[in-house]
Amino acid sequence: MGSAAKKDDEEEALHHQPLLVARKGLQVEEEENLGDLKRRVWVESKKLWHIVGPSIFFRIASNSMNIVTQVFAGHLGNLELASISIANNVIVGFNFGLLLGMASALETLCGQAFGAKNYHLLGIYMQRSWIVLFFCCFLLLPLYIFASPVLKLLGQPDDVAEQSGLVALWFIPLHFSFAFQFPLQRFLQSQLKTSVLVWVSLLALVVHVFVSWLFIYQLHFGVVGAAIALDVSWWVLVFGMLCYTICGRCGETWTGLSIQAFSGLCEFLKLSAASGVMLCLENWYYRILILMTGFSNDTKVAVDALSVCMSINGWEMMFALAFFAGTGVRVANELGAGNGKAAKFATKVSVVQSTIVGVAVGSGWQTWVAYINVGCYYLIGLPVGIILGWIFHLGVEGIWGGMIFGGTALQTIVLAMITVHCNWEKEAEKATMHVQKWSSPSPNSQPSIKH
Template sequence: MEGGAIHQNLLEHEAESWLFLKSKIWNETKKLWVVAAPAILIPCSTFGIYVITQAFIGHFSSTQLAAYALISNVTFQVVLGVQLGMANGVGTLCGQAFGAKQYHKLGLYLQHSWIILLVATTLLTPLFIFAAPILKALGQDHEIADVAGDFAMWSIAISFLYAVLYSCNSFLQSQSKNYILSLYAVLSLLAHIFFSWLLSVKLGFGVTGVMVSTVLAYVIPNVGQIGYITGGGCRETWKGFTALAFEDLGQTIKLSVSSGVMICLVYCYNTMLILMAGNMGNAEVTIDALAICLNISGWAMMVASGLAEAASVRVSNELGGRDAKAVKFSILVAVGTSFSIGLVLFVCFLVFRENAAYAFTNSEEVAGAVARLSPLLAFSLLLNSIQPVFSGVAIGAGQQGIVVYVNLASYYLIGLPLGFILGFVFKLNVEGVWIGIIMGAAVQTLILVSMTCITDWDKQVLLAQTRINPISLQNETTDHSLPLN
């Protein structure tokens, strides 16, 4: 009888433990998706604007499609990587300050971000002005490069709009102001579809009309978010513009620059795939097919990037809240969720292959090239479901400086040389280049996984406290525990 009672007690204990674990996973999953849903929607909107622009342009001219893909995936990707990385660096500070309930500091960090990103964008503007000669010097087709130079002029305005938008996104995401982000993400995407059709097709302005619509699509969320922030939507975290924003910039710049370099190395890595493809035979078809594959991959990356952003926010919030166990559990949930989605996409794109290509082109030759690249695309989707989440964890912990060296080693000492050898020496062409790039990304993922496993998260809690406490404000309030509405 006693043995039966003990056995029964063990079963009840196991059942209670399982119910507790399920409840814990469910609660963490809800917290993750509260941030992840708008974090996916926002980049899907911004990337969707790019894809819609490309789809309209692709139905006007194959040369213009290749030129737009070239400027977007080369020059603009460099600038975008720097901007996104720098904004994520400030997002780390905002998330940790929010977790520590030091709400008054978030507005200062936002102003830091505006200053840093606008200055950085100004310094990078010559990349757009001299885009055509730069692309020619890199061995690209001269006709395509000249057309790309025209698109680059439009990219100048878009890049400055991005700088402001990314800063606002990081500020609002860190405090879970998700509804306002989602609202303007959807609104800007719908507006772009309408104005692209109206200006380019209905009114006959062609490619010019599409690019005007693209600029307008980024003006809308900027105006909306700035109006929301300064108009009283963030009373606890926005106290108005202040000259103090020009003080204590050192730590913010350091974190932003390391984060900017970290993300830029990732973006430039994919850029090299386009550049190498442009130096191969039949450049127009090769670039068109590769651009379509990267667009499809980009859509999937929006999901992984959204989950990475959510992981970054959850990690930074819990570090600010001094809970190392919660940090580790949030990482497990984020990685498991993202990998599950990546596995489904992996299977889907092995099955459907070139069918998606016809949304971007009418050329059977280009669609056939996409079919040949589909297996590589599927493996990229699977790998990219994991890597961004671990990068997001590193951003949330403020470890961007370490990841810079990881990216340099795995991407530029392993991936690119291997891709060059397979593509040009062994004559595997763009497939060989892409295999090399996948191998580099795999090495980077393994290193990030190992780094996350050996990190002392209790130590990271202490580092987070020292990171957010040095900033002193003359008008700092004494009560830091005001609840957010």
Template sequence: MGEEIQESLLQSSGKDLKVRILDESSKVWKVALPGVLARFSSFGSLVITQSFIGHLGSLDLAAYALVQTLSVRFVNGILIGMSSATETLCGQAFGAGQLHMMGIYLQKSWIVNFSILTILLPVFLFGGFIFRLLGEDENIAQSAGYASFWFIPFICSFVFLMTNQMFLQAQQKNQIIAWLSILQFTIHVPLSWFLVNLLNLGTAGAIGALGISSWLVVFGEFVYIFGGFCPESWTGFTTAAFKDLWPMVKLSVSSGVMLCLELWYNAVLVLIAGHMKNAEISISAFSICANISLWVLMITLGFFGAAIVRVANELGRGDAKAVKFSIKVILTISFLIGLFFWSTCLIFGKNIGYLFSEEKEVAEAVSDLSVLLSFSILFNSIYPILSGVAVGAGLQGTVAFITLFCYYIIGIPIGALLGYGAGLQVKGIWIGMICGVIAQTVSLSYMTWRTDWDEQVTKAEQRLKRWYLKSSTESNPISDHT
């Protein structure tokens, strides 16, 4: 009799676990799928632009790769990182039921991002001069300076693009983001063909199409937010957005540093590749592989966003156990997707290069990196989730230190040593990059395991109370349970 009761309890426990997993998976996919579609389509526009420019010639491709991997990633890394503070605050506010605060956080983020972009614009205005100072080939530097100028409209769109998306995603209204991003990709391909092939505008046409399609997404987000589709979280413009900006700046800077250190990692390695033999081939091949890796990473970043939202929401609700369970579910889903793309890249890696260049040397160099590329894709399915967990909890500063050590003290020196000292060239650089990623993955796993989530619940409550403002319909002070 006792054995039957025990067996019944085990079956019941198993069923409860399955229900919990399915329920959590549903919540994760609700946030992640639109995020995956949005990021995959958005970054896909960059890859499509690279493909159009790659067929113009190896010099144009090398120049575009230099600007997109160094300048664009440098500035985008800062702006995306600064914007991720919006996701932390909006996610926790949504979990605590403080919906009207989300619009205030959004406006604060616009102010901070616009100020930062104003400071960073010279990176594009004086692109050619900067690349010469970095020791790049004169022809590549001159062509890159021209491309830099045409990237300015695209960069300006990021002041609003990412903050709007994070504002919507935090309240699980990100279906509109997915539709707008798919529309962007759908428009970008024929628009690029029209400007590059039909009007023969070359690099200017390809990058110009990128700017136009990006601003279409921004305007679509504005229409959705201001048009009454977020009635509780957007209550109009307010001067409260200008008050107490410093705490927002500090959290934004922590987020910015965290993501910048990750995004600049590839940029530094591309810079190293530019000083090797056959600089055009080295830069082009490394950039193509990096963009393929990053394009697949956009899928993982959908789950990165889901990790931020789920962790922030549950911390806002005060449920530490739900946080830990959600982390396990998201990691499992993302890793299984990573295994699929790892195997796909191993099978088709030999022919990838010809999609981006007709140059045989470039395609062969890409093929030579395909095995290393596949393992990069596999590791990329893990560490972004752990970074998302940190952002959701407001632990960006800790992740920044981990990333700094793993990438810049371990990864880059190993890559430079193998690339130059061992004569492995671009392959040596990529091996160094993987070493940095492995070190970061192990460190973030340990940090997540050691985190006291009950303590993080308390910190989330304190943060929300500090910035809380009453809504126009509220008469009572914030309750203790929030």
């Protein structure tokens, strides 16, 4: 009886053995897949943070120079702080957003060219960007020259408008530095040469603190000294990155000045303009909010309060902008190499780690994002801010609430939904065709002029 029961147990064990083996095999396979996923996430995270980490430091240091200027101006008086805030955040800020957005076209072009191993194109793209942005700087000069009458026309008090107009004139050298600094930064980021950004920005910040102290407290130049200090510091950024680029540290991507930079400028201008509209619509939204506070009862205090809030928020935004740049470069690199799945995986890792999408730049979706920015910020965010600020009498708090919840949050949700439903293989095919098109030599091209 015992032997029969034992025999039945053995037969039952043999019957279930294939199932147990299958389950064990499935478990091993799942563990291997999980291990492979962890390894891929780790590798992608290292690639992402190789860009994001230095980018965060660079942006925080650059933004800190603006804040240091506001701190020094605040010690001069409320009028001086208000004039620096309006000149820097409104006049310079309007142009900053447009030029920064136009330079973002390089994140698409340089990132995809680097992924496709067409290294020589990066230097040509950067030179084209220099030409386009420098030309735009001249077109934007009237905003600086006629800043005072424009601000008065927008309802700002005469003393604030006059002082802001004076500061705006002294910010013209800063304005022209954007034409070279923005393309240089994206040129270096796209080829993962990010450590130089840390050292250059640190040097510029130290120089800025010293020069601000010298011009304001020792030479007594007042608010003009604060503006000159900011001019000097931003040009330190330009010359630092330029020296690194042309002194042999970018041998494959910088082959000297090239006549090819003047070919294809029309198409380059179209892509740059689309990028500029995408970012400046978001950037201008914040500048409009500062102008709106000028209609309050105590203009100087209201502008000063909102400027301080935006400065603090600006530090936080530096993290988001760094992920924006890092994700754009990673997506562009993979799309340029024809790896649609890798681009999608890079997007997932970045979104999980940052909760912010910068993906649209790497893929070249600038035009679509411009429409989204108009809808979220101007059709929803701005009216909500006006309603909360004036109808519900919440003042600066209402304007700030409309900006955050009506504009920024909604834009993030919409972009996230678009990214999730994107066909990444199709985007990789488009990127490959894009690189091939732009890498085609011009019939009028000539050899580059090397240094």
